[in-house]
Amino acid sequence: MASVNKVILIGHLGKDPEVRHLEGGNSVANFTMATNEYYKDKQGTRVERTEWHTIAAWRNLAELAEKYLRKGQQVYVEGRIRTRQYQDKDNQTRYVTEIVAEEISLLSSRPAAEAGQLAPAAEAPTTFRQEPELDQLPF
Template sequence: MAGINKVILVGHLGKDPEVRHLESGASVANFTLATNDYYKDKSGTRIERTEWHNITAWRGLAEVAEKYLKKGHQIYVEGKIRTRQYQDKDNQTRYITEIVADEITMLGGRPHADGQQSQNQQPVEAQTFRQEPEIDQLPF
């Protein structure tokens, strides 16, 4: 049986997506996503813990991220966890773990131009975008 590599996150963008357009014509977007955990310590004090996730979106999803996503927006991300290595400027091997998005759903109401959501605004239907598989990713 093959393994399963699936990640589901719901959180808020920590910054606007940074989008690059590669020579091949492909687009790639990188952004951070914050998820929060809450627990009580021994004294009963409620503690909040924020986990930061590096998100990478390719091609059509990168274009969606560039056009619609802004710092503070709440989104649902579904994808795969990947760890890659690279050489830093001091020629040291570094590792980064990221989520490669297959699907992004924008949650909540439609934000204002400044990224804030109106208090009086009715929520709109969530809009989902999916990454189409590459030809070499098809199972047949």
């Protein structure tokens, strides 16, 4: 039987995307996204729990994220979980778990605090998808 690695998130961007342009013409945008859950504790007090997610968008999604996404916007992100490892400057092995975006949809056209910085919603596409033929990561 095949396996499934699928993540669906709806939340708010914690920061503007940071885009890097790599050798070979590839781009990657990294940003954080917060999702909230609410529940009542034993005393009946409403409690909010925020979970932070690291999102990586590649190639055309990176360029679209750089152009349209801003801190505070509500977005829908669909993708897959990836854990990678690297060696830090002290030669310690570190692990990073992130969501590799395959689709991003704008749910709010503008961040609440910075409404004047984005193009009008009519000019911005609302859903971005990874180009199917470029779905393989460079490493």
